[in-house]
Amino acid sequence: KPRDHCLSMGKCKRFLQEFYSEDDSGKKVFKYGAQLVALAHREQVGLVVDLDDVAEEDPELVESVCENTKRYTVLFADAVHELLPEYREREVVAKDALDVYIEHRLMMETRGRDPADMRDPRNQYPAELMRRFEVYFRPPSTSKPKVVRDVKADSIGKLVTVRGIVTRATEVKPMMAVATYTCDQCGAETYQPIASPSFMPLIMCPSQECVTNRSGGRLYLQTRGSKFVKFQELRIQEHSDQVPVGNIPRSMTIYARGENTRLVQPGDHVAVSGVFLPLLRSGFRQAVQGLLSETYLEAHCVTLMNKTEDDELGTEDLSEEELRQITEEDFYEKLAGSIAPEIYGHEDVKKALLLLLVGGVEQAPRGMKIRGNINICLMGDPGVAKSQLLSYIDRLAPRSQYTTGRGSSGVGLTAAVMRDPVTGEMTLEGGALVLADLGVCCIDEFDKMADADRTAIHEVMEQQTISIAKAGIMTSLNARCSILAAANPAYGRYNPRKTIEQNIQLPAALLSRFDLLWLIQDKPDTDNDLRLAQHITYVHQHSKQPPTHFTPIDMKLMRRYLSKCKKRQPVVPEALADYITAAYVEMRKEARVSKDTTFTSARTLLSILRLSTALARLRMVDVVEKEDVNEAMRLMEMSKDSLQRRRRWSRLRPRLPRLSRLLRNTQSRTTVTRTTRTTPPTTSQSCMTLTATPTPPPTPTNKHHKYTTPTNTQHQPIYNTDKYTTPTNTQH
Structure with a gap:
């Protein structure tokens, strides 16, 4: 419905003057009156109008502001411009070049004007040139943020809020807000307010003198008398959990001006509120563009989600029923089993992935930073569901990026230097x-990456930053993410006749940065293969996991619980320090004795601490207990054992045929007794008894006796011949 301009202006002025809130002592505090005083004295630039405050005074005005934001931005600016002289208590001493320019023009105008002329000489200047403040709206708390792909044509001109991750941020540049021209014939000045990012400059002088004399004066731009504001272009991309399956992430252009510049950098998760507008070009570009129009969001409020409660996952408290559903008996196994429930087995691997999602506690004592994110590398034979596990973690984590080794370069993983259009x-x-900052980065086919590209992530995995020194840009970007990599052995399948280094073929500097390096093998096992085949056929027929003894936790509920766990900051008590130290020394001793072991360094000790604090976070406690340390070391030993078992037993394989032949020969051989003559034996004729006794085969010792785990059928030695005898079946 049509609205009266004067009536709307009166509402805006009345709100700015009369709105107040009461403090603890019951005293009235005029919130916007104090801001007007600061604006009048040039102590503040931006006036932020909170629409929640407007809703208390006039709910209808809030609806009008949200529906036609651009118009009410001008109305509030006009209201502030009229009210500022009333709130000015003293003269402003600090003056910029534009103030001096306008004062000089007013002084010259006053000298040459007619005394009978009562018009205010300031009225000839546009209001945008005289103002030194900016008006922004903060959206009401009842409005819900939109997904980038849901902001469509019906949102043009309205106040909308979108969330995403910043992919590009340009340098802050001065943008012309008011252009001032001078005529070369009559000397008159012409002012052109500019509202869009592009404009067509004026050429012919529109003054009365040039029109009357038909002198055809040309206008020349005067940058000294023009007004400029800070301008920055941002590009945001929607989060991975907001992208439907099979679609690519959508992006949106953000134009930030004035006080909204320099607030974010690439990789930040932000919520931007602003006016959704079409990009109106001028001249040849508009003719080429045709009927189509690009759009952008004019930022009014930019909120960093990294420093606030980043999404609604942490704001909604879990109900008692939901907490009981999660924290019932064996909740650790239940949470781990709820990760990719359609994938059979891999219990310990799923537990490790659960701890990766929770993460450890980050330490920053006196500037030295110790990361809390957990890095895991899954290496194994083809067809053991490594990529499926990565895909599920990518869907489960609120912030994640999925990429492959061959499809990624070092620049694509870190940062690219591009020319802004x-x-x-x-x-x-x-x-x-x-x-993937503050999230998980899943890298599949990690072994297929080039060595030059793989070295780009060394700094990320330990220092959690990316340092850039390219094309005159020297900066450091945050990359506080966990790395989940999946790779195949160097020969396609794990070769037990080769050493661990020959099978993995990754540098030690990279391997030491992984907290857990897990080898998933495709072992022939009749019972296990039967259960696996039944599981796969059921999933293929019904598109869900088979019925089990427990119901997997819903993905949304699990995401909310993990977000709640991340708020905990558990500490390691001093009583456990000696226990952890002794365990680490024992691991170093075993690594020194055994030649075929994985790389063990001081980073292994930090990995145990990270896993222990992640387990304490999972239980939502503030102190790490001994059971957490034991479970962390058990996972560490299981990951090392998965690499060492194949190598340990493969060394016995060449001896087994020789030992069996020796055993068969000695059983058929009799005791040979050679008796010499009755004369005393000489050195060459001795009475000897040769008895051949079989030599028992060496039994492998359990080097990890300190952290022994219950026997698991998935970790049995592969040379147990009795285990693989199958009953005769006529069908096969």
Whole structure:
């Protein structure tokens, strides 16, 4: 319905003057009156109007602001411009070049004007040139943020809020808000307010003198008398959990001006509120563009989600029934089993992935940073569901990026330097690791990456930053993410005749940065193969996991619980320090004695601490207990044992045929007794008894006796011949 301009202006002025809130002592505090005083004295630039405050005074006005934000931005700016002289208590001493320019023009105007002319000489200047403040709206708390792909044509001109991750941020440049021209014939000044990012400059002088004399004066731009504001272009991309299956992430252009610039950088998760507008070009570009129009969001409020409660996952408290459903008996096994329930087995691997999602506690004592994120590498034979596990973690984590080794370069993982199409300057565009900040980056086919590209993630895995020194840009970007990599052995399948280093073929500097390096093998086992085949056929027929003794936790509920666990900051008590130290020394001793073992360094000790604090977070406690340390060391030993078992038993394989032949020969051989003559034996004629006794085969010792685990059928030695005898079946 049509609205009266004067009536709307009166509402805006009345709200700014009369709105107040009471403090603890019951005293009235005029919130916007104090801001107007700061604006009048040039102590503040931005006036932020909270629409929740407007809703208390006039709910209808809030609806009008949300529906036609651009118009009410001008109305509130006009209201502030009229009210500022009333709130000015003293003269402003600090003056910029534009103030001096306008004062000089007013002084010249006053000298040459007619005394009978009562018009205010300031009225000839546009209001945008005289103002030194900016008006922004903060959306009401009742409005819900939209997904980028849901912001469509019906949102044009309205106040909308979108969430996403910043992929590109240009340098802050001055943008012209009011252009001032001078005529070369009559000397008159012409002012052109600019509302869009592009404009067509004026050429002919529109003054009365040039029109009357038909002198055809040309206008020349005067940058000294023009007004400029800070301008920055942002590019945000929707989060991975907001992208439907089979679609690519959508992006949106954000135009930030004034006080909203320099608030974010690539990799930050933000919530941006602003006006959704079409990009109106001028001249030849508009003719080429045709009927189509690009869109952008004019930012009013930019909120960093990294420093606040980043999403609604942490704001909604879990109900008692939901907590009881999660924290019942064996909740650790239940949470681990709820990760990719359609994948059979891999219990310990799923437990490790659960701890990766929770993460450890980050330490930053006196500037030295110790990461809390957990890095895991899954290596194994083809067809053991490594990629399926990565895909599920990518869907489960609220912030994640999924990439492959061959499809990623070092620049694509870290950051790319690109030329901005608007300003023509070199800008940074974040890669997969930057976009996965405070999340998980899943890298499949990790072994297929080139060595030069793989070295780009060394700094990320330990320092959690990406340092850039390219094209004159020297900066450091945050990449506080966990790395989940999947790789195949160097020969396609794990070769037991080769050493661990020959099978993995990854540098020690990279292996030491992984907290857990897990080898998943495809072992022939009749019973296990039968259960696996039944599981796969059931999933293929019904598109869900088979019925089990427990019901997997829903993905949304699990995501909310893990988000709640991340708020805990458990500490390691001093009583456990000696226990952890002794365990680490024992692991180093075993690594020194055994030649075929994985790389063990001081980073292994930090890995145990990270896993222990992650387990304490999972139980939602503030102190790490001994059981947490034992479980962390058990997972560490199981990951090492998965690599060492094949190598340990493969060394016995060449001896087994020789030992069996020796055993058969000695059983058929009799005791040979050779008796010499009755004369005393000489050195060459001795009475000897040769008895051949079989030599028992060496039994493998359990080097990990300190952290022994219950026997698991999935970790049995593969040379137990009795285990693989199958009953005769006529069908086969």
